[in-house]
Amino acid sequence: MPARLPSWAWVSGLTLGAVAAVAVLAVQADQGPHPTVAATKPSASASAGAHPAPEASRPAAVPDGSGNGRRIVYSLGQKRVWLVDASDAARRTFTVWPGTVSPDPGTYTIGTRRDATTGSDGVQIEHIVYFGTQDGVWVAFSNAVDGSSPPPPASGAKTGGIRLHKADGEALWAFGTTGTTVAVVR
Structure with missing residues (x-):
C-alpha cells in the first residue's frame, strides 16, 4: 500500500498553487491597458437625449431674503420649492406646477x-x-394621487393648487406640519 500524504500537505500545496496563480494574473493585469477618466465634458449631442433633473446636477440655492430657520420656500419665478432645515440648509428642492392664482410674496x-x-x-x-x-382662492401644495401633472385649467378658472411630483408631495407633507412657515418669494 502506497504512503498517503497528510491532509496538511494537500492544503498547503493547493494554497501555494492558488497564490502563485493570483500573482501571475496580477502581473498580467498590471501590464495590460488601464481605464482612464475623460478630462472633457460630454458633447451636447451625447447628452441631448438625457434630461437630468437640475437637482441631480447642481442644487439651486435657497433664495436670498427668504427668511431664516426651518421653513418651506416657494419661488414664484423659478416655480421651485425648497425644504429648509433649522440650520438654513436646503434638505430638498424641486420644481412645481403653479395654479392660475399665485400668493403674494411674503410669509x-x-x-x-x-x-x-x-x-x-x-x-x-x-x-x-x-x-x-x-x-x-385657497392656495395649497398637493400632488396627484396617480402622480400625473395637472391638466391645463379651464379658460378663466381660478386654481390655487401648486401641484408637486408624487415623491416631492410626500416629502413636503412630512416636512410641512401645521405651523410651519412658508416663505413666498419672487
Missing part, C-alpha cells in the same frame, strides 16, 4: 392639512397643505 403659516380630496381640476389629489388665500 405664511401652514394652517390646515388634508390627506386627500378632489382638486378643482377634477383630479384626485393628496398631501394637501394649505397656507394662504389669494383673491378668494
Whole structure:
C-alpha cells in the first residue's frame, strides 16, 4: 500500500498553487491597458437625449431674503420649492406646477392639512397643505394621487393648487406640519 500524504500537505500545496496563480494574473493585469477618466465634458449631442433633473446636477440655492430657520420656500419665478432645515440648509428642492392664482410674496403659516380630496381640476389629489388665500382662492401644495401633472385649467378658472411630483408631495407633507412657515418669494 502506497504512503498517503497528510491532509496538511494537500492544503498547503493547493494554497501555494492558488497564490502563485493570483500573482501571475496580477502581473498580467498590471501590464495590460488601464481605464482612464475623460478630462472633457460630454458633447451636447451625447447628452441631448438625457434630461437630468437640475437637482441631480447642481442644487439651486435657497433664495436670498427668504427668511431664516426651518421653513418651506416657494419661488414664484423659478416655480421651485425648497425644504429648509433649522440650520438654513436646503434638505430638498424641486420644481412645481403653479395654479392660475399665485400668493403674494411674503410669509405664511401652514394652517390646515388634508390627506386627500378632489382638486378643482377634477383630479384626485393628496398631501394637501394649505397656507394662504389669494383673491378668494385657497392656495395649497398637493400632488396627484396617480402622480400625473395637472391638466391645463379651464379658460378663466381660478386654481390655487401648486401641484408637486408624487415623491416631492410626500416629502413636503412630512416636512410641512401645521405651523410651519412658508416663505413666498419672487
